[in-house]
Amino acid sequence: METLFACCIGFLTACGVFLMLRGRTFPVVLGLTMLSYAVNLFLFSSGRLTLRGAAVLGTSEQYADPLPQALVLTAIVIGFAMTAFLVILAIRARADLGNDHVDGKLPESEMSKKESR
């Protein structure tokens, strides 16, 4: 289970970093979302992976660490709010600047491609 979990986090992080390095705002937003999924899973695993562990005392023989679960909950809420803000900001930037490049202007090569079309 640990190997699968670790591979999953690694794959999500790799995809997130790759997408974040793209030039347009939409892939960047997607990349950040993937990175935050990876972070949430990683944070969850910091309390060790246990099967059938209860988080509340007195209900089970095995216990899971409840603190990472609470931390993940907080991180999910914050990440969701930040992503929502970033999406709105990206749309605003598209409207204000006339293109969806993260630097606010298209690089030279793409400009010439657009004109030749």
Next chain:
Amino acid sequence: MWHLITAPILLPFLTALIIMLPPVHYSPMRRRWLSMISSAIQLVLAVCLLLQVQQQGLMHYAVGNWQAPFGIILVADTLSVVMVCLTSFLALGAICYGSAGEDEKGSFFHPLFQFQLMGINGAFLTGDLFNLFVFFEVLLIASYALLIHAGGKNKTKAAVHYVVLNLTGSAIFLFSLAVLYGTLGTLNIADMAVKVAVLPAEDLMLVKAGGLMLMIVFALKAAVLPLQFWLPATYASASAPVAALFAVMTKIGVYALLRVYSTIFGENAGPLAGMASDWLLPAGLATIALGAVGALASQDFRKLVANLVLVSVGTLVSLVALQTELSAAAALYYTVHSTLVTAALFLIADLIANQRGKAGDRLVSGRRVSQPILLGFIFMIGALTVAGLPPFSGFVGKLMILQSAVEPVTRILLWSLILLSSLMVIVALSRAGSILFWRVSGTEPGGGKAPPLQVFAVIWLLLASPLLAVFAGPLTALSQQAAAQLYDTTTSTNSILGQYPVQEIKP
């Protein structure tokens, strides 16, 4: 009076909520007055808290009465309370400046401002790393919205970079928290310090990786060399009161570096002691050089001031990297001085830009300013202070910094860089001043007179500089005491963890 620690967090929070409620929300005057009165009360409460901490030593507050290390705690020691006082002082000036008309150019200026104050104060007062993350996010989301206050192409462009970088920073922050929690089993700063001291050898590299990731995050917030590219554009495009408040935001990163690397990874940390210094010292020194060159190369006055922020950050980070009591004391004094004077310079830049018509704050010849004597005088005081010339506070700050470098190698590096950068800053500022005030075309002034409230705000911030110099004796003693308290980790962990004995808990 036990609950006084929570006041700097609760008061801005409640003020923001009240401002958004109908009877206050519909009237601009009521919003302004409520915001100004609330921040004045915050300043008074922060000073009360400082007096209390002076009397009683380190205080901590268990939120919901869940005792440390299980619950979240707020910690007030001299260092954090001085930073809270600084924030309140700065915020009062910035809000007064904004209330002269800047706040009506967009919506929700005052509530967002108060939410940001809540985040900043919380980040200073918290004693828990995850709570620090939460307060970082509170202040960041308020700062995102404040940055694009009043709109415009430049602001949107700067905001996209700023938001994406800070979201990435938050992700790295969470990764490092997970690594540290997974190995140490706690996120309470005092408890972490205890656990790091008795760390088993096989966890050493993991904790080191977590600690260094944390350094990347704080370096991003503080804008240290490889991670500083967002700062000039962001600070130069923000509206003046927001840029003034942002002057304290980089200092939060420096504060977090100081707190984490002197408490958790301090001298008791065994093999991990001082692990950040090797990275922070060269990065800080390079930031000083880059900021000074940037100040010389700037094409407009606001960019120039933003580069001065970089110089001060570089200086502070180098001081943090030295990791001695002397350097921490110098860092605290210099933080107070540099935050207030750069904030004042952002406001002065806006006053000048408003009166020069189309030329704005660009360093080209333009229309005459309508109040040359007033603006020239406050510009001169601000410039002398930030360059570190006597008789103002910058001189005292620089003196403390130079004295705190004891080892020969660091002394050569730090002295030469700081003195050279001061010279470059003087050149850059005198060039800016002579272009802004003397190279004028036409006889008509480019704008109306500055509103009295804005002039008051600038003088309020600038007044701190002579006061810091006049009361340098007691203030140096205060910062030395704060540094001594910061480095006395055994006393602070004992008083926070109290009767709970340290146990080896294996997860």
